Amino acid sequence: MVQYDYDKCVCATIVSAYLIKKYKKSLYVTLLRVNRLANNPFNDFNNGFQMQLILYYEMHYRLDASKSKYRYYLLNNCLNSLLGSQIQEHRTVLSSYLKKISKAQKKVTLKKTSIFRCSDCDRYLFSNINVIRDQRYGFLECDRIFIEPRKWMIQSLVNAAQDPEESTVHELCCDNCDIRLGEFDIVRKFGCICLLHKNFEDYLAFKINKLCVKRVEKVDQIKSLFMKLWDTIDSCIESIQLRIETLDFGF
Numbered sequence: 120m121v122q123y124d125y126d127k128c129v130c131a132t133i134v135s136a137y138l139i140k141k142y143k144k145s146l147y148v149t150l151l152r153v154n155r156l157a158n159n160p161f162n163d164f165n166n167g168f169q170m171q172l173i174l175y176y177e178m179h180y181r182l183d184a185s186k187s188k189y190r191y192y193l194l195n196n197c198l199n200s201l202l203g204s205q206i207q208e209h210r211t212v213l214s215s216y217l218k219k220i221s222k223a224q225k226k227v228t229l230k231k232t233s234i235f236r237c238s239d240c241d242r243y244l245f246s247n248i249n250v251i252r253d254q255r256y257g258f259l260e261c262d263r264i265f266i267e268p269r270k271w272m273i274q275s276l277v278n279a280a281q282d283p284e285e286s287t288v289h290e291l292c293c294d295n296c297d298i299r300l301g302e303f304d305i306v307r308k309f310g311c312i313c314l315l316h317k318n319f320e321d322y323l324a325f326k327i328n329k330l331c332v333k334r335v336e337k338v339d340q341i342k343s344l345f346m347k348l349w350d351t352i353d354s355c356i357e358s359i360q361l362r363i364e365t366l367d368f369g370f
C-alpha cells in the first residue's frame with residue numbers, strides 16, 4: 120500500500136522509479152501494470168518527472184553522460200534556468216549545470232574523437248562530446264559550431280552582466296587570451312536551417328565561429344604523443360652514446 124500526504128506526483132514518481140528498476144521495464148509498461156492493479160491509478164506525472172523516469176530506464180538506473188538525450192535534458196534545464204534568472208545569477212546557474220554534468224561523466228567512458236582549441240592561444244575549449252548536432256548526419260558540416268556551456272564561458276557571462284547594451288546577443292571570448300570565439304544568445308537562441316541543426320533550435324544558445332578554433336583529431340593527438348615519446352627516446356640514446364664515448368676516452 121502506498122500513502123501520500125502531500126504531493127501525489129512526487130509519490131507516484133518515486134514508486135514508479137522503484138518498480139522500473141525492480142522489474143526492468145519501461146515507464147509505459149510499468150504504468151500499464153500498476154494501473155491495472157491500483158485502486159487509484161498513477162497518472163499525475165508532470166512532464167519533468169515523466170522525462171526523468173524515461174531517462175532513468177534508458178540509462179539503466181544511473182546517471183550516464185554518454186547518452187545525448189540526458190545531456191540535452193540537462194542543457195534544456197540549464198537554458199530555462201538562465202532564462203528565468205537575473206543576469207547576475209547566470210554564473211551560479213552555469214556552475215550548478217557544470218557540477219551535474221561532471222557528476223554524470225565520472226562513471227562513464229566518453230568517446231572523445233576530436234578536441235577543439237583556441238586558434239590564438241591553444242587553450243583547450245571543448246570536445247566533440249560538447250558539440251550539438253544531429254548525429255545521424257555525421258559527414259555533414261556547417262559553418263557554425265554550437266556547443267554546450269563550458270566553464271571558460273563564465274567570464275563572458277560575467278562581462279555580459281556588466282554590459283549596458285540591451286541586446287540579447289553577447290560576445291563569447293576565450294578566458295585565456297580574450298580573443299572573440301563566437302557569441303551567445305540565451306533569450307532568442309540562434310536558428311540554423313542546415314540538417315545538422317534544424318531540429319535542435321532550442322539548444323543553440325552558444326555559437327562558435329569555426330575559424331576561431333583549431334580542431335585536433337584523436338589520431339593526430341596520438342601521433343603527436345608518439346612523436347614526443349620518440350624525441351625523448353632519441354635524446355636518451357644520444358646522451359647514452361655520449362656517455363659511452365666519454366668513458367672510452369678514460370682508458
Ligand SMILES: [Zn+2]
Nearest residue numbers: 237240293296
Ligand atoms: Zn585563447
Ligand SMILES: [Zn+2]
Nearest residue numbers: 261311313316
Ligand atoms: Zn547549421
